[in-house]
Amino acid sequence: MSGSAITPWVIGNWKMNPVQAEAQQLVSEFKTLLEQQAIDAAQCHLGVAPVAIALGSVQEQLKTAVRPVYTVAQDVSRIAGLGAYTGEVSAELLKDSQIGFVLVGHSERREIFAENVQILNAKIQNALAAGLTVIYCVGESLQQRESGQAEQVVLQQICDIAAVVEAEQWQNIVIAYEPIWAIGTGKTASPEDAQAMHAKIREGLTQLTSYGPQMAILYGGSVKPENAVELAACPDINGALVGGASLNAASFHQIAQAFANTQ
Template sequence: MSDSTITPWVVGNWKMNPMQVNAKQLINEFKELLNKNEISQAQCHLAVAPISIALHLVKDELKQANRTVHVVAQDVSRMAGTGAYTGEVSAALLKDSAIEHVLIGHSERREFFGDQPHIIREKVKHALAEGLTVIYCVGESLEQRENGQADQVVLQQICDIASCVTAEQWHQIVIAYEPIWAIGTGKTASPEDAQSMHAKIREGLKQLTTLGSTMPILYGGSVKPENAVELAACPDINGALVGGASLNAASFYQIAQAFAHTK
């Protein structure tokens, strides 16, 4: 079971959405909701992950929010520093731009863009070296779950990065469990199934680091206001990585409220 003092995270992954004018409107609507009924930072960490060309726009808009809302990069280069790597954005460049959180290992990056374990390790290593907080995504396919391989697959994905994380760096990592079969499909793991996997992840982390009981483990995969309260009530679910519902300010706010008031 997780430490009861873990402050939950609710992170909106906007993926390849929306247009900039709509991003600005979305942030302004979310700020208005926070102004009307604040969710304190002690209750819940809040974050959004916009497309790379909107990172600064979103960051600037959020400066007027009544609390910190972190801005998260959706990916980072496997290459370090600066150099002749056309199209890449390194961890050092994110840090230089005051972006201090990054998603790594999302299933869409693994499936569509060739993020194999050795590439993911490089990304994690450089991000941690720059002091970034890594939201590391793990999850199994429907075939793997039906074949009884879900636990093995997910725990192996966590072990994949263990060799590049020092004992002191585990506090920079947030785990996000996203069953691939539930991402964008409208299907959601039952709270019981989600809790079961989170508990196994928790035990796996405890084998790797003394910080295992205090590391946040988020659930992702068609998280909506309708299921957020049930998910938030699970002892080892410490927040949510929200996809489509984060593109609606009211829905995202309701999910944040669920975790802020349940934990």
């Protein structure tokens, strides 16, 4: 089922970048571009995911933007509430700081930090219970794609979270499909391949929840201004989770324009 009626999301995942002064400059440049070339909030949701220590300062800077630009946490603790957990930031602490969105399940967290289903489900459960919106990342490796397992792997990752998501909470989840082999490599799934996977994800979500037809499914993996228009034209691609290109204000703005122009 087509998701063309869904308002797209464009979210910049800054990862472990940049230093504070450059982050402030990046936000300032993006705000200026939004003033000069408006992107209607009704046509595209916008968000940026800075490092944890910059969440507050970036959010404060974005308060004076001409339109809403949400601040997104890159991670959340699997531990709920408060307590003696050195280095952790709980969902409740994010919510207390007016951070309403969080990434969970990014391949870098799964692979580098060995976050398994149990850890990811605890994070999702805590985030949803605290009232956060979860951007849940799924994707297959090159080996899995070449062996014909891509759809099976991605759909299993969707099914993995069903055990901890209550019926009404599905409306607070955004899916981000990121083929692992396309993250930071310069490689991108063709629009046809990306659309095919997004349609399969849509089919799987519709079997899990009545919200499936309305859920946003974003594409990530070397999204750039050069490929954004083609990706945005695909009916089941409802936005982008942008990596490296989001560290350039002009590139990020162009990508957002591409998705806004589909509405």
